[in-house]
Structure formats: structure tokens, C-alpha cells
Amino acid sequence: MTLNIDCATCGAEAELYRGGRCMHCELNVVVESLLADPNTGKIAPELVAISEAMKNMKRANSGLTWIKQAHVRGFFEQLRGHGRVTHELLDSLPPSRTRDYVRGLLVEHGALPRHDLYRDRFDEWMPGAVARLDHPDDRDVITRFIRWHILRRMNEEGATSRGTFLRSKQTVTVAIDFLTWLRARDVFLEDLSQGDLDAWQAGGPTTRGIASRFLGWAIKSKLIDPDLRLTPHRRGTSPKLDAQAQTKAIDDHIQSTDLPVRHRAIAILLLVFGQPLERLLALTWDEVTIADDLVTVRLGGTSNIELHPPLDEPFRRLCGEPHNHQTAAHPNSNWVFPGYSPGRHLEPGYIAGRLRTTLGVRAARLGTLHELTKLAPTAIIAEVLGYSPATIELHAQGSAANYASYIKARHDAAPQ
Known part of the structure; x- marks a missing residue:
């Protein structure tokens, strides 16, 4: 007896999923049935974009898993009876993660304009x-x-x-x-x-x-006496990682085999350059250059900063093993750290939570800025890292502002 492993729909030799169809053809059937208006059999022009994107997913199993969830099916059942899908229509539906995700898909695939x-x-x-x-x-x-x-x-x-x-x-x-x-x-x-x-x-x-x-x-607005005064909330009183704790944290994230590679890359940029998570996560591959002998990154300033070994290793791996590129959410993403929402990078709140077991994001960033003011004049640091001179000056005032060696020199001098 010969086992037939050819898809009954496309003829491809593949693992069959249902009804003699491969997983990609099954996804096509499910998408068509769920997005089409049951009365007319037509799909709204905007939903065609999602239909085509899902049919062309590299990982069809991810698409099937997502679209077969009850809350996703229920949401599309609300949409498919409308001739057009607009931001106003989406706004009229109850807030949910599914609504935001579908909106993101529609925007990412050009069916709707960018939304705030x-x-x-x-x-x-x-x-x-x-x-x-x-x-x-x-x-x-x-x-x-x-x-x-x-x-x-x-x-x-x-x-x-x-x-x-x-x-x-x-x-x-x-x-x-x-x-x-x-x-x-x-x-x-x-x-x-x-x-x-x-x-x-x-x-x-x-x-x-x-x-x-x-x-x-x-x-x-002339609602109260203009002479009234309230002491504003003072910033800069948050705890900072000291130099010793920073050194240990950098070493831990360079050497870690437990953390995902992108979490390690994010932690390194945070610990070495004191970048706000929101700016750091918005990095694109236009701002990161991977060459055989050198990795550079531009962090909001005008200069490219060199990442010498071992700091460069996570970025080389990210370039060779892009994340979240197998689904319809990121068909042509240029983010270094693509997120789970269509067309968006990772959320700062999500990353802060994931890094919490190894370091406090705010304490790490403030500690780094405190130490960086010992390396060079504040104007140079501000220009290279994309901060305002006033911000760097505040950190400089709180530090000893004595010269210290850069992280590369420390690693070069460390026993191998």
C-alpha cells in the first residue's frame, strides 16, 4: 500500500492537515470562510489585505492557531458583514487586544492609514x-x-x-x-x-x-490664586546601579545562556549606553551595521558607536536569525527588535518586565549615565547618545566626573 502525502489542493508533497490538504491550503480555506460576508461571499477590500498576508505566511501553523481562537473568530464575524472596514468602525467595537492586533495588521499591510x-x-x-x-x-x-x-x-x-x-x-x-x-x-x-x-x-x-x-x-486659566505654590515632584532620586554592579550585570548578560538573544542585546545597550527603552527598542537595521570585522550602532546621536567583542555577539546573531518574521505581523520589518503587535517594535513595558529578574531598567540606565559622565565632556556624550546637554549635565553634577576607562578596555584587560 502506498501512502499519499500529496496535498489534494496544491499537489505539494507535505504533511497533510485535514481533508487531504496541507497546512497552507487549510489556512487558505479557513481564512476565506471566516473573512467573507456569509450573505454575499465577498471579502471587504480592507480584509483582503489580511487574507493575502495570512495565506502567504511562512508559518501556516501559527496562522491557524491564531485565527481558530474563539475570540478571534468572534471579532472577524463582527467585521465581515461590513462593506468597508475603517478606523471609525474599529473604534466603535469594544476595546480588546484582538481589535488592536487586527488594526495593526490592516495598517501594516497598507489597508488603513497609520493610527496614533x-x-x-x-x-x-x-x-x-x-x-x-x-x-x-x-x-x-x-x-x-x-x-x-x-x-x-x-x-x-x-x-x-x-x-x-x-x-x-x-x-x-x-x-x-x-x-x-x-x-x-x-x-x-x-x-x-x-x-x-x-x-x-x-x-x-x-x-x-x-x-x-x-x-x-x-x-x-485664572481658576486659583496665582501666588499659590506646590513643590514639583523631584526627579533624580531613584536608585542607581553602582559601577561594580554594572560591571557584573554586563558580564552576566554577555555570558548568559538562559536569556533570549534579543533580551541580551537590549540589556547590553541599556547597561553600556544608558538609553531609554523606548528609544532603544525603536532601533532599525538602518541604524545598525554588521560587518565582518565590526558592528556599529547609532543611538539617537550623529555618530556611529562601535560594539567590540564580546558586546557585538548578540547583534550578529540577531542579524542572522531575525525574530517574528515568519507571520503576517511583520512581512518586511526593519525593526531590530520587532514586537508581537503588527508593524510595531517590542513594548518597553514588556521588556522591563522580562528583564526585571536580572536588572532594574531604570536603575541600570541612571547608573550608566552617572558613570558615562566620567568618560568625556558632557557635550560630547550628549551628541553621541542623542541626549540633551542639560540632561547629561545633571548626571555629571551627581557623579565624581573623574576619568574612567571605557568598557572595551576593561574587557581587553580581563584574563582570558
């Missing part, structure tokens, strides 16, 4: 936050603050960054807490006194100083 992801997230978060205020007057004030201060700054920025999104949420949250605190003390905003502000600041964590952002707007 973090602005959308803020817009979805905002109504629930405002609703925490019981009194309509407080809700009116915070709504005006959001419209004329928070959203205006987002509009000026263009595409909202993750940092702006988190800062905006924190600013609004503290302002809401402040108004709630005043209401509990039976104090109207227009009657706010310096004594009230002093009591607010003394009675809670240092983050209460973030209310200064709201108070600044309230003064400009």
Missing part, C-alpha cells in the same frame, strides 16, 4: 478616569484640563509616544486625586489656600507634587 496607538489608548482610558469624580463641577474642570492642556500637548507632539501617554495618565490621575481630596475637605477649587496645598503635599507620597502640572494650568 497611544492617543487611542488615552482616549479610551479617559472617560473612566473622569467618571471617578463624583461632583459635576470637578468633572467639568478635569475635562477642560485634559482638553486644553493634555490633549493639546499630544497634538503638538504628533504621534503620541509611550512616554507621553504614561506621563499624561499619571498627570490626570494625580489631578483627579487632588480634586477628590479637596472635595472630601469641603474645599472649593476657587478657595484653595497655601495651607491646603501644604497639607496635601505633606500627607502623601512625593508623587503628589505632580499636581503642580494641574495647578499651573489652573493658574493660567
Whole structure:
């Protein structure tokens, strides 16, 4: 007896999945049936882009696993009856990871224009936050603050960054807490006194100083006495990795066999160059050069920085073994660290969580900047690493600012 292993649909010799079809042909059948309008048999023009992308996936099994999940099927059943799929239609559906992922696929494959992801997230978060205020007057004030201060700054920025999104949420949250605190003390905003502000600041964590952002707007809007003052939340008090701990952390991540290679690469850039995760994760292969004798990277500044052995090893491996390129999410990705959402790099929050077992991201970055100010004049460091001179100067003031050797020299001198 001869075993037939030829696909009944495409004729390819392959492992058969169902009905005599190979996995790729089965994926084609499932995609067609799920994305087509059951009444007309037609697929909306925008969904055709997803259909074609999934049919051409290198890893058909990943596509089948994803599209057969109940929540994914349910979502496409909501979409497929519409003649056109737009951002407005997606916005009208309940927020979910599946909605965001499908939107990302549509954008990545050119079916929809680019969308401001973090602005959308803020817009979805905002109504629930405002609703925490019981009194309509407080809700009116915070709504005006959001419209004329928070959203205006987002509009000026263009595409909202993750940092702006988190800062905006924190600013609004503290302002809401402040108004709630005043209401509990039976104090109207227009009657706010310096004594009230002093009591607010003394009675809670240092983050209460973030209310200064709201108070600044309230003064400009002539809602409160212009002479009132609140000590702003002070940055720069976070713990830093000292030089010894940094050295150990660098060695651990260079030598680790447990961490994924891209996590090691990210940790090295963080520990050696003190880059914010958001900027670091946005690296593209246009900014990283892999040559036989040298690896260079450009980190927001104007200069290419050399990564000598053993710092270069993770980047050589990443170049030779690209991640997340086998699915429809990243058909032509140029990200060094492509993420799980279509067309986007890895999320800083995700990476911070994954690295938490080996190092604290903020402490590592601040410690590195503290030590880097011992290497060269602040203006040079700022230019090379893409920081403002004022930022580097603050770190220089907090360090001994004595000359120290660069990481390459330390490794060159280490026993082999």
C-alpha cells in the first residue's frame, strides 16, 4: 500500500492537515470562510489585505492557531458583514487586544492609514478616569484640563509616544486625586489656600507634587490664586546601579545562556549606553551595521558607536536569525527588535518586565549615565547618545566626573 502525502489542493508533497490538504491550503480555506460576508461571499477590500498576508505566511501553523481562537473568530464575524472596514468602525467595537492586533495588521499591510496607538489608548482610558469624580463641577474642570492642556500637548507632539501617554495618565490621575481630596475637605477649587496645598503635599507620597502640572494650568486659566505654590515632584532620586554592579550585570548578560538573544542585546545597550527603552527598542537595521570585522550602532546621536567583542555577539546573531518574521505581523520589518503587535517594535513595558529578574531598567540606565559622565565632556556624550546637554549635565553634577576607562578596555584587560 502506498501512502499519499500529496496535498489534494496544491499537489505539494507535505504533511497533510485535514481533508487531504496541507497546512497552507487549510489556512487558505479557513481564512476565506471566516473573512467573507456569509450573505454575499465577498471579502471587504480592507480584509483582503489580511487574507493575502495570512495565506502567504511562512508559518501556516501559527496562522491557524491564531485565527481558530474563539475570540478571534468572534471579532472577524463582527467585521465581515461590513462593506468597508475603517478606523471609525474599529473604534466603535469594544476595546480588546484582538481589535488592536487586527488594526495593526490592516495598517501594516497598507489597508488603513497609520493610527496614533497611544492617543487611542488615552482616549479610551479617559472617560473612566473622569467618571471617578463624583461632583459635576470637578468633572467639568478635569475635562477642560485634559482638553486644553493634555490633549493639546499630544497634538503638538504628533504621534503620541509611550512616554507621553504614561506621563499624561499619571498627570490626570494625580489631578483627579487632588480634586477628590479637596472635595472630601469641603474645599472649593476657587478657595484653595497655601495651607491646603501644604497639607496635601505633606500627607502623601512625593508623587503628589505632580499636581503642580494641574495647578499651573489652573493658574493660567485664572481658576486659583496665582501666588499659590506646590513643590514639583523631584526627579533624580531613584536608585542607581553602582559601577561594580554594572560591571557584573554586563558580564552576566554577555555570558548568559538562559536569556533570549534579543533580551541580551537590549540589556547590553541599556547597561553600556544608558538609553531609554523606548528609544532603544525603536532601533532599525538602518541604524545598525554588521560587518565582518565590526558592528556599529547609532543611538539617537550623529555618530556611529562601535560594539567590540564580546558586546557585538548578540547583534550578529540577531542579524542572522531575525525574530517574528515568519507571520503576517511583520512581512518586511526593519525593526531590530520587532514586537508581537503588527508593524510595531517590542513594548518597553514588556521588556522591563522580562528583564526585571536580572536588572532594574531604570536603575541600570541612571547608573550608566552617572558613570558615562566620567568618560568625556558632557557635550560630547550628549551628541553621541542623542541626549540633551542639560540632561547629561545633571548626571555629571551627581557623579565624581573623574576619568574612567571605557568598557572595551576593561574587557581587553580581563584574563582570558
